[in-house]
Amino acid sequence: MTVLTDHTAAREAVDAGLRAAAARLPAPAARIAAYHFGWTDASGSPVQANSGKALRPLLTLLAAKAVGSEAGWRQAVPAAVAVEMVHNFSLIHDDIIDRDSLRRHRPTAWKVYGVNDAILVGDALHALAFEIIAESGGDRVPAGTSLLAQTVRALIEGQLADTRFESRDRVELAECVAMSEAKTASLMGCATALGALFGGGTPQQVDALRDFGYRLGLAFQHVDDLLGIWGDPAVTGKAVYSDLRNRKKSLPVTAALDSGHPDASELAAIYGATGQLTEAELRRAADLVEACGGRQASRRSAELLTEAATGSLSVEGLRAEAVEELTGLAASTVHRAN
């Protein structure tokens, strides 16, 4: 996905904001943040690493552009930076909790710097997000802060559910959808809502853009979960069949297990067994998810949600050019390969 290459000014503004904010951190935390964001390697030397898609801050800035003037997106840069800070704080803590050792093709922060420092750096980015919103000034600060804090609560709710799913034999599709909404859709909805708020949108526009981000976020998670099974490891940076390997109860897997299809019990048996899965079992599990309709269900959900997201943009008074960019972003999200 190359969504930001067409948005150089936005990308640069967010990058500058992130770097300026991270520079306020105490030295050991600044070092770890710079590594996590892909600005330096583990020895502290500057690198041009993959900093992630920066999809959320772009959503914020495009939402601001949609409700305001051509240059009005600049007012929403602090909100975009804050959203990206929250996203990265949650990634750092989730990697500790999930014991994930790779992110963006590199060892995770806790793997390089230890769990203790990674907890503290996550906390520091979390606080920075609120500091940046507060400093942006104006009468949008209370509403923006409140929305961001409620979103963090949703992220935590999602992560708590996710960790509990692992030890359960069965998870219903509705629970899995609710978890994905909390973990992914809520922050994308917050990203676009904050953009509309800081761009000076009407309450109707803020609501419409939140709906857009929320639906797109859930579509994004469906695609993410498809890539977690059928993604190209060279592109995703994850092992082949990685989600199956970890017996993750992702959206397509849950849809398959919950399908009532005769093959679902074989899939449940593979997920219920103990010990590492062989390559043959992984291939078989992927085929079973497909046979039970899980692959098709997530693909279809992603498409319907993207359509619904685009539909949210029919609210009055949005700038046509920005609507086109948001629609394009939604399309590229659902057709992405990583």
Added chain:
Amino acid sequence: MTVLTDHTAAREAVDAGLRAAAARLPAPAARIAAYHFGWTDASGSPVQANSGKALRPLLTLLAAKAVGSEAGWRQAVPAAVAVEMVHNFSLIHDDIIDRDSLRRHRPTAWKVYGVNDAILVGDALHALAFEIIAESGGDRVPAGTSLLAQTVRALIEGQLADTRFESRDRVELAECVAMSEAKTASLMGCATALGALFGGGTPQQVDALRDFGYRLGLAFQHVDDLLGIWGDPAVTGKAVYSDLRNRKKSLPVTAALDSGHPDASELAAIYGATGQLTEAELRRAADLVEACGGRQASRRSAELLTEAATGSLSVEGLRAEAVEELTGLAASTVHRAN
């Protein structure tokens, strides 16, 4: 210390605010928060446990009273609740990092619920603090949010320094003071500054009350570190000589090691040795801290800082009755037994 028994209305307002805020958490997080705050036992049954001193929220409310009307402290209740939320989020994360298994005479949150859930509950309380400030409304939200976020950064800076001291042979007294300022004084200064801000104080009054809280906070840490060596285990809830047992480079220990006294090298040798210290070694270490002047230095610092804190209250326009309460609180802090 029974500071809050004389302030029933304040204590009840803070308690109600904390409980209402915690009730918003997703169920598993609410359960852990209720345990941590001492409202329930590990099985979820309501108890009357020791919820901690609640010194910080009381400081906030007294600061508000000092700058406003008799009943004006009620305006600062959200700020008091937010400060207590931040304090408890940092306790939960610090207990994980320090591998502390007891707090307020009970097993710590991570000991009962595991590290993963404890990380997430800490994150949730952290976000709640900002949500409460944001919802309090009014034009003090940006300044209050900004101050609270900067304070979290200071807490993290202090905790990062503290964990690094453990692996160092030598820590200078100035470094140890700076760490204590970041870890303890900053949040107490934030507590009183927010109280003055939300109580409607002038900028001069806000500054003066921040100075009061900050100095009192550092005095508090000196006393805490004295109790960590010579405190009565039945009162403090910690093991006898607990800080020496953990070879903590606390303020009196650092003052002793940094004293140039001939006995300092024997103390350094005990701290530099590996393996568990015997009871005889612990007694000897405590005597050496005293012989090198560490006990006296911290006691004297606590007294001078408390005097200086009281001196900060000479700013114009504070209510005499509240000043007296703050002065009394300062005196009871420096003479407390736990």
